[in-house]
Amino acid sequence: CEVSTLVAAGMNRAEMVLAVTGDDEDNLVVCQVANRRFNVPRTVARINNPKNEEIFRKLGIATTVSATTAILAQIEQELPSHALIPLMKLRGGGFEIVEIKVPDEASVVGQRLRDILLPQQSLISLIIDRDGVPRVPNSDSVLEAGDEVIAVTKLESEARLRSILTASSDSA
Structure with missing residues (x-):
């Protein structure tokens, strides 16, 4: 995507950017460009592969959403809690x-x-x-x-x- 296209879309005025494609690499790049090039204070990335979560955090994407992790947490919550x-x-x-x-x-x-x-x-x-x-x-x-x-x-x-x-x- 061209920088001029992002400026025209208002990226330079954004307070938050959500990157929610089905591709982790695209979501990472969108968040990094928003943060580093346009100084967007908050970015949120969808993570499709939970193994990539640590990479996102190390590269400065503090807020991530993973459907896989959410589903696993829900399953764990439904399991019997007795010992x-x-x-x-x-x-x-x-x-x-x-x-x-x-x-x-x-x-x-x-x-x-x-x-x-x-x-x-x-x-x-x-x-x-x-x-x-x-x-x-x-x-x-x-x-x-x-x-x-x-x-x-x-x-x-x-x-x-x-x-x-x-x-x-x-x-x-």
Whole structure:
């Protein structure tokens, strides 16, 4: 686009420019020209590929809009927020393997497994600490905030197990 065309379109008087084409490179160039050549104080760019967001920021485009990022955020918001994730149902017997993240405020933080009253037919089989280090627990193992607990439990005990491992000290 010619500079004279942009001047005729009023680019030199603009307070804000929105670049919303389907091409990230075009949007970046439009914002940079508006900012550097015409001193437009605020530019907003649509980003089609979220991987380009950091490049836009490094090149001075502070405000970006990404439909992909917005959709992902919406999906994350709709996912269940409880800390228990069913990993696998075991054949026969009504058991499943679940993962539970121990919240910072959980009443079980700092407790040995022997002191935690788990539902009948529930077993903690693996603990993965905050650093991602797995360990097979024993009765003296202590649960810490942020631990990911892998447990085997009866389907009907799932809610109770989640409650025991995630309830805060205030609600316990």
